[in-house]
Amino acid sequence: xxxxxxxxxxxxxxxxxxxxxxxxxxxxxxxxxxxxxxxxxxxxxxxxxxxxxxxxxxxxxxxxxxxxxxxxxxxxxxxxxxxxxxxxxxxxxxxxxxxxxxxxxxxxxxxxxxxxxxxxxxxxxxxxxxxxxxxxxxxxxxxxxxxxxxxxxxxxxxxxxxxxxxxxxxxxxxxxxxxxxxxxxxxxxxxxxxxxxxxxxxxxxxxxxxxxxxxxxxxxxxxxxxxxxxxxxxxxxxxxxxxxxxxxxxxxxxxxxxxxxxxxxxxxxxxxxxxxxxxxxxxxxxxxxxxxxxxxxxxxxxxxxxxxxxxxxxxxxxxxxxxxxxxxxxxxxxxxxxxxxxxxxxxxxxxxxxxxxxxxxxxxxxxxxxxxxxxxxxxxxxxxxxxxxxxxxxxxxxxxxxxxxxxxxxxxxxxxxxxxxxxxxxxxxxxxx
Amino acid sequence: xxxxxxxxxxxxxxxxxxxxxxxxxxxxxxxxxxxxxxxxxxxxxxxxxxxxxxxxxxxxxxxxxxxxxxxxxxxxxxxxxxxxxxxxxxxxxxxxxxxxxxxxxxxxxxxxxxxxxxxxxxxxxxxxxxxxxxxxxxxxxxxxxxxxxxxxxxxxxxxxxxxxxxxx
Numbered sequence: 001x002x003x004x005x006x007x008x009x010x011x012x013x014x015x016x017x018x019x020x021x022x023x024x025x026x027x028x029x030x031x032x033x034x035x036x037x038x039x040x041x042x043x044x045x046x047x048x049x050x051x052x053x054x055x056x057x058x059x060x061x062x063x064x065x066x067x068x069x070x071x072x073x074x075x076x077x078x079x080x081x082x083x084x085x086x087x088x089x090x091x092x093x094x095x096x097x098x099x100x101x102x103x104x105x106x107x108x109x110x111x112x113x114x115x116x117x118x119x120x121x122x123x124x125x126x127x128x129x130x131x132x133x134x135x136x137x138x139x140x141x142x143x144x145x146x147x148x149x150x151x152x153x154x155x156x157x158x159x160x161x162x163x164x165x166x167x168x169x170x171x172x173x174x175x176x177x178x179x180x181x182x183x184x185x186x187x188x189x190x191x192x193x194x195x196x197x198x199x200x201x202x203x204x205x206x207x208x209x210x211x212x213x214x215x216x217x218x219x220x221x222x223x224x225x226x227x228x229x230x231x232x233x234x235x236x237x238x239x240x241x242x243x244x245x246x247x248x249x250x251x252x253x254x255x256x257x258x259x260x261x262x263x264x265x266x267x268x269x270x271x272x273x274x275x276x277x278x279x280x281x282x283x284x285x286x287x288x289x290x291x292x293x294x295x296x297x298x299x300x301x302x303x304x305x306x307x308x309x310x311x312x313x314x315x316x317x318x319x320x321x322x323x324x325x326x327x328x329x330x331x332x333x334x335x336x337x338x339x340x341x342x343x344x345x346x347x348x349x350x351x352x353x354x355x356x357x358x359x360x361x362x363x364x365x366x367x368x369x370x371x372x373x374x375x376x377x378x379x380x381x382x383x384x385x386x387x388x389x390x391x392x393x394x395x396x397x398x399x400x401x402x403x404x405x406x407x408x409x410x411x412x413x414x415x416x417x418x419x420x421x422x423x424x425x426x427x428x429x430x431x432x433x
Numbered sequence: 434x435x436x437x438x439x440x441x442x443x444x445x446x447x448x449x450x451x452x453x454x455x456x457x458x459x460x461x462x463x464x465x466x467x468x469x470x471x472x473x474x475x476x477x478x479x480x481x482x483x484x485x486x487x488x489x490x491x492x493x494x495x496x497x498x499x500x501x502x503x504x505x506x507x508x509x510x511x512x513x514x515x516x517x518x519x520x521x522x523x524x525x526x527x528x529x530x531x532x533x534x535x536x537x538x539x540x541x542x543x544x545x546x547x548x549x550x551x552x553x554x555x556x557x558x559x560x561x562x563x564x565x566x567x568x569x570x571x572x573x574x575x576x577x578x579x580x581x582x583x584x585x586x587x588x589x590x591x592x593x594x595x596x597x598x599x600x601x
Contacts, residue, residue, distance in 0.1 A: 027571055041496065053587055077457055124496040124520055140498030140524035146583050154573055188444060189490035193519030222490060224519050282444070370453035390448040390494060391470060 005257035007160040008227050009195035012135040012254070016118035017155075024159040024261060033117040033134075034062050035147050038103045039081055040069035040369070041122040043088035045141035046148055056092075058151030063094040064112050066103035069371060071364035078371070101337025101363040104128035104216060104305040108208075109339055111242035115230035115251040120147050125305055125387060127196075127223065130215035131208060132238060133230030133254050135195070138219065158195040158224055159263035160256065165202035167271040172422040174315065175210040176306060176385065176405035178202075179217040180276035184286035186266070191223030194263055197256060198228050202270035208237040209311040216306050217387050220283045229255040275420055277383070278403040281391040289408055289420045299382040300325070300413035301394075302353075302406055303334035303361065304368035307385025310340035310349075312406040317349040319410035319421055320356035322430025326416030332374055334361035356414075367394045376401070383412040435559070436482030436510055439475065440543035441468075443488035447521065450492065450500035464503040481508030484549050484556065486541055488514065491532075492521025501525040501532075511549045513538075513556055513567060526574050529582030533567040541565065551578065 006014075006021065014022045016030035037046065042065055050056065057063055067085050070078035082098075089096035097106045104125050107113060115133030120126070122144045129136025139147070147153050165178065182190070196218040203211065211228050218226025228234075230251050239245060256262075278286040302308050302316055313335060325331045333353055335341035341363060344350045354360070366372045368386040376382055376395025382402065384394070389401035402418060411421035445468070455466045468475040485504060491514040492500055501524045504512065511531030515538065525532040531551055541547075546559035556565040570578070580586040 027573055049584060052584060053591065055591065122496065124494065126496075138496045138520055140496050140501075140520060140527065142498055142527045142583050143523055146527070146587055149587060156571075187490075188493055189516055189518070192516070193522075222493065222518060388494065390446050392452060392454075393448050397470060 005259040007195065007256045007260045007262070008133070008197055008229055008254055009135060009158050009160050009225065010260070012116055012118060013155060013157050015116065016135070022157045024157050026157045027154060028157060029152050029154050030118050032062070032120050032147055032151055032153055034064065034112060034119045035144065036064045036066065036103055036107055036119065036126065037122040037144060038065070038069055039067040039085040041141045041144065043085050044081055046145040047088060049142060049145035050149060053145070053149055055149045057094070057148050060093045062151070063092070063148065064097070064107060065089050065094050066097045066106050067099055068102045068364050069369050071099045072362045074373065099338070099363065101335070101339065102305045102365055104212070105309055105336040105340065108132055108212070108238070109241055109337060111238065114238065114243055114248045115234065115254050116249055120144065120153055124219050125216045127218040127226040128212050128216040128305060130218065130225045130227040131211040132234055133228065133251065135225050135227065137224045158193070160195045160197050160260070161191060161223070161264045162256065162262050162266070163196060163198050164200040164265065164267045165198070165270045166200050166267060167202060167269055168205060169202050169270045169273060172407055172425050173273050173275055174405045174407060175206060175213040177273055177276045179214060179220065180278050180283060180286040180403060181273060183217070183220050183278065183283040184276070186221055188220060188282065188284045189222040191218060191221040193222060193224045196221055196223035196226045198226070200270070203228060204231065207311055208233060209309040212309070213306045217283070220387060275405060275408050275422065277408060277418060278389060280400040280402065281389055283387070283389060283403055286403070289404065289418065292418055294417040294419065295381060295402065296417045297329060297383045297412055298380045299376060300329060300331045300409050301367065301382055301384040301386065302409055303332065303366050303384070304386035305336055306387040307406055307409070308334055308336040310343050312336070312385060313340065313344045313349050313353065314347070316406045316410035317352040319407055319414065319424050321352045323356055323414045323424070325357035325413045329413050329416050331356065331358040331413040332361055332367070333358045334366040335363055338363045370394060383409050383418055385409045434482040434510060435546055435548040436480065436484055438541055438543055438545050438547055439479060439483055439485050440541065441471065441485065441487040444490050444493055445471065445487055447492060447494035447497055447500040451497055451503050456499065460499065460502055460506050463499055464506040467503040467507060476507060479507050479509060482510050483508065484510050484547055485512045486514070486538060487512065488538070489516045491517050492525070493518040496520045496524070498524040498528060501528050501530050505530045513549070513565070526577050527583040529578060531578055533570065535565055535567050539565055
C-alpha cells in the first residue's frame with residue numbers, strides 16, 4: 001500500500017509522536033528533541049516550578065540555555081537575573097551560550113538544530129528553527145517547565161498553509177519585505193496557529209539567514225511553525241555549524257508531498273515585490289515603501305533576530321558605504337550574534353557601519369524586547385529592522401515604530417526620512433543622495 | 434459565578450495585557466496595568482467572575498505568560514473570543530484560565546451580566562437572552578483546566594506514577 005501524501009509538518013510530528021502517520025486536527029503527545037530557553041523566561045521562571053513538582057530535567061543533554069534578553073546586565077535587576085541564569089546552567093549541566101547573541105540566531109549557528117527535529121523554545125519567535133526543517137515553536141514558562149520535567153508536549157497536528165513565491169526577488173528586496181507583505185495581505189491571524197510552509201524558486205534562492213527571517217516571522221502571521229524544506233543550502237550551513245548530517249536520518253525526504261492536504265495555498269510573484277514598510281503599531285500595516293509618507297525618523301535601529309544577522313549587516317553596509325547618517329538621526333546597531341559581528345568585522349562591514357555614524361549596542365535582544373538603556377523616548381519615531389512594532393513595545397507608548405528591511409532602515413538613516421533603498425543601490429557608494 | 438462582560442475588539446496583544454515596563458513589579462503590579470492602553474479603567478473595575486469578550490486573535494505577540502496570569506490575578510472567569518493567538522491560548526490553559534472560542538459573539542454588550550459555564554460550554558446571559566454557544570474544548574484541555582492548570586495536573590500525574598511504582 002502506498003502511503004497517502006503528507007505535509008512536511010505531518011512527517012515531523014508523526015515521528016516525534018512515535019506514529020506512522022498523523023492527520024491534521026488530531027491531538028497527539030510528542031517527544032521533544034530539544035528545548036531552548038533564555039534568561040528571561042528560563043531558569044528564573046522554570047526552576048521554581050521544577051522545585052514545586054519535585055523533579056529534575058528530562059534530559060540535560062537536550063536543553064540549551066542562551067542569555068540574550070538581559071545582556072549586558074547593566075541594571076541591578078539584569079545583573080541578578082544573569083547571575084541566576086549562570087548558576088542554573090552550572091547546576092543543571094546544560095549547554096549554555098552566555099552573551100553570545102540572540103537565542104534564535106545562536107541556536108542554529110552553534111549546530112544545535114537538525115532537520116526533522118521537534119523543538120520547543122521559550123520565546124515567541126522560536127519558529128525560526130523551521131528554516132532548518134525543524135518543527136519548532138514557542139511556549140510560555142509554565143509549559144516549558146512541563147517540557148523540561150517530562151520531555152513531552154501535546155500538539156494539535158497542524159494543517160499547512162503553503163506560501164509559494166515564484167520567480168526571483170529584485171535587487172533591494174529581501175526576506176523582510178516578503179514577510180511584511182505577507183503580514184499585510186494575510187493579517188496577523190493569517191496563520192491561525194497552523195504550520196506555515198514557504199516554498200518556491202525565490203525561497204530556494206535565499207541564504208539561510210534570510211530564510212530564518214521568514215520562519216521567525218511566521219509568528220507574526222499567527223502560525224505555530226514556519227517551515228522550509230531542508231535542501232543543500234540548509235545542509236551546508238549546518239555542516240559548517242558543526243552538525244553532522246549522518247545523524248539527520250532521511251532529511252531529503254522531509255518535504256511536502258505533491259497532493260498533500262493543504263488548508264490554503266497562496267502564490268505570489270517575487271519579481272513584482274517592492275520594498276515594504278509597516279506603519280505603527282502593527283506588522284500588518286504594511287505596504288510598498290514608495291506609497292508610504294516620507295516620515296521623518298529620529299532613530300534607525302538595526303537589531304533583533306530578524307534584522308541584525310551577518311546578512312542583514314552586509315545589506316545595510318551596501319547602502320552605508322561611503323555615506324553618513326543624516327544629522328539628527330541616531331543609527332543604533334545591535335548585531336544579532338558575536339559570531340556574526342566578528343565575521344562582519346573581518347569583512348570590513350562593521351567599519352562601514354561605524355564610519356557612517358552607527359552606534360554599536362551589545363549582541364542581545366536590546367530594545368526590540370523593550371530592554372536596555374537605548375529604549376525609545378517620548379514621541380520618538382523609529383525605523384526598525386525588528387519583527388514587531390506593537391505600541392509601547394520598544395519604549396514610550398508615544399513612540400512610533402515603522403518596520404522595514406535592513407536596506408530600508410539604512411537608507412532611511414541616510415535620508416533622515418523613510419525612503420526606498422533602491423535608488424541608493426543603483427547610485428552606488430556615496431552617491432548624491 | 435456570574436459577572437459582567439468586558440468587551441474588546443480584535444488583535445489585543447500581549448504588550449497590552451502585560452506591558453513590558455511593569456514586568457519587574459511582580460504580577461500584582463503588572464495586573465494593575467493590564468489592558469490600560471486600550472481601556473484605562475479595566476484593572477480598577479474588573480471583578481471576580483467577570484468575563485473578557487473579544488474579537489479575533491486575542492493575545493497575539495509575545496510568549497510572556499503574564500498576559501494570561503494578569504487576567505487570572507484580576508479574577509477574570511475566562512476569555513471568550515472569536516479566535517486566540519496560539520501561544521496565549523496554551524499559556525492560559527496551562528495557568529488554569531478558561532479560554533473559549535465562539536463562532537459568533539451575537540449581540541453581546543459591554544457590561545451585560547453573564548455566567549461562563551464550562552460544563553455546558555456556554556456563556557449564559559441574564560434576562561431572556563439565549564445563551565451563547567461556545568466551541569467545545571478538546572478533552573485533554575478540559576482535563577488540564579479541571580485540574581487547575583498544568584502544574585497541578587503534572588503533580589497529580591507524578592503522584593499517580595509514584596503510587597504505581599510503589600504498588601509493584
